[in-house]
Amino acid sequence: MNKVWTTKLIHTEARVPEGFRSLATPTYRGSTVLFDDAGAISDEWNQYEAGYTYGLYGTPTTLELAARICELEGGFRTLITPGGQCAVSTIHLAFLKAGDHILVPESIYGPNRKLTRFVLRRFGVETTFYPPGIGSEIRTLFTPNTRMVWCESPGSITMEVQDVPAIAAAAHAHGALVVMDNTWAAGVLFDALAHGVDITMQAVTKYIAGHSDVLLGAITVKDEKLWNTLGAHQQVLGAAASPDDCSLALRGMKTMAVRLKAIESSALHVAQWLSERQEVELVLHPALPSCPGHDLWKRDFLGSSGLFSIVLREGIAKEKVIAFVNALRLFETGYSWGGVASLAVAYDFTGFKGRPEYGHRIVRLHIGLENCDDLLADLEQAMEKLR
Ligand SMILES: Cc1ncc(COP(=O)(O)O)c(C=O)c1O
Numbered sequence: 001m002n003k004v005w006t007t008k009l010i011h012t013e014a015r016v017p018e019g020f021r022s023l024a025t026p027t028y029r030g031s032t033v034l035f036d037d038a039g040a041i042s043d044e045w046n047q048y049e050a051g052y053t054y055g056l057y058g059t060p061t062t063l064e065l066a067a068r069i070c071e072l073e074g075g076f077r078t079l080i081t082p083g084g085q086c087a088v089s090t091i092h093l094a095f096l097k098a099g100d101h102i103l104v105p106e107s108i109y110g111p112n113r114k115l116t117r118f119v120l121r122r123f124g125v126e127t128t129f130y131p132p133g134i135g136s137e138i139r140t141l142f143t144p145n146t147r148m149v150w151c152e153s154p155g156s157i158t159m160e161v162q163d164v165p166a167i168a169a170a171a172h173a174h175g176a177l178v179v180m181d182n183t184w185a186a187g188v189l190f191d192a193l194a195h196g197v198d199i200t201m202q203a204v205t206k207y208i209a210g211h212s213d214v215l216l217g218a219i220t221v222k223d224e225k226l227w228n229t230l231g232a233h234q235q236v237l238g239a240a241a242s243p244d245d246c247s248l249a250l251r252g253m254k255t256m257a258v259r260l261k262a263i264e265s266s267a268l269h270v271a272q273w274l275s276e277r278q279e280v281e282l283v284l285h286p287a288l289p290s291c292p293g294h295d296l297w298k299r300d301f302l303g304s305s306g307l308f309s310i311v312l313r314e315g316i317a318k319e320k321v322i323a324f325v326n327a328l329r330l331f332e333t334g335y336s337w338g339g340v341a342s343l344a345v346a347y348d349f350t351g352f353k354g355r356p357e358y359g360h361r362i363v364r365l366h367i368g369l370e371n372c373d374d375l376l377a378d379l380e381q382a383m384e385k386l387r
Pocket residue numbers: 083084085086109156181183184202203204205215216217336337
């Protein structure tokens with residue numbers, strides 16, 4: 001067929017050699033997926049069974065990231081979402097219905113809490129917030145319509161480690177699903193599914209991507225039934241992750257073991273150093289005995305990551321806490337964590353029902369890959385502001 005050049009721009013006969021092999025996963029972009037037979041066109045979301053049908057359900061790049069995370073977490077399948085919070089909302093929307101009741105720890109990631117209070121409530125789902133250290137006593141909170149129990153261990157900012165197996169046993173006895181935000185452990189330092197969790201999610205944004213340049217999430221389910229519900233909902237919710245972002249996460253994943261190891265070691269060193277400072281009342285690092293649930297961390301986790309909090313000595317005014325964080329030169333201030341740069345964020349829990357009474361004295365640190373002695377020197381000079 002003769003073609004005018006404008007047609008050649010779209011339909012080309014140009015060919016390149018085949019057989020390229022590389023260590024990098026190719027980045028497949030695409031919304032439209034081509035079908036050879038008009039009669040065979042299908043919008044089936046489950047591409048593991050139907051073959052590729054539409055970019056929304058994942059290109060080979062997205063599915064490779066999913067499959068690799070699934071392999072690490074030991075699940076049935078993993079769904080990649082455009083961010084960690086999207087993983088959270090997709091779980092809620094896929095598995096809950098009007099009239100359901102859910103149990104969520106007080107220490108849950110803030111936007112997850114907001115979602116339950118401002119969105120799920122509107123759709124007729126009621127939430128009870130429970131103390132993260134509740135353990136098997138959670139059985140007293142179940143009602144006939146309790147459908148789901150969330151765990152996040154350690155908890156956001158206040159770092160309480162939870163007794164996930166005890167909570168899961170109580171939930172299963174009641175017929176409820178157990179969902180876990182396993183972001184702190186990067187999906188690898190705590191084996192969520194082996195500890196009784198049914199659906200685990202993490203913000204891939206943090207340690208897997210690892211360089212603060214991508215927003216992605218992952219939901220891993222333990223069986224096919226959960227996968228069928230999740231996939232069918234992703235199709236209609238329409239949240240597709242970008243293959244370009246997935247390729248960055250695949251690259252980040254390859255160095256995650258060495259990054260995590262270096263970050264773990266520095267974070268422990270910094271946490272230990274802080275625990276000996278008179279300006280610091282409490283170090284909330286799961287590997288230190290001062291952290292609520294430390295024994296559970298020892299029992300259940302394979303290691304620790306780089307995120308922990310400190311509570312400054314009583315009597316230190318809020319302005320001094322802010323001045324301390326502002327005086328840090330290597331620690332930057334900003335949300336998200338898990339990258340190579342150290343971060344510090346001051347929080348104020350004054351009047352916050354259900355959270356420990358740390359008031360304005362709590363500062364969350366994320367330790368990156370800077371030299372540890374430089375980080376200690378930075379903290380030391382900034383602590384002048386606490387005097
Ligand atoms: C524990 C936890 N879960 C989920 C998220 C949400 O991830 P994302 O920022 O990718 O939406 C975060 C982000 O800070 C987090 O800390």
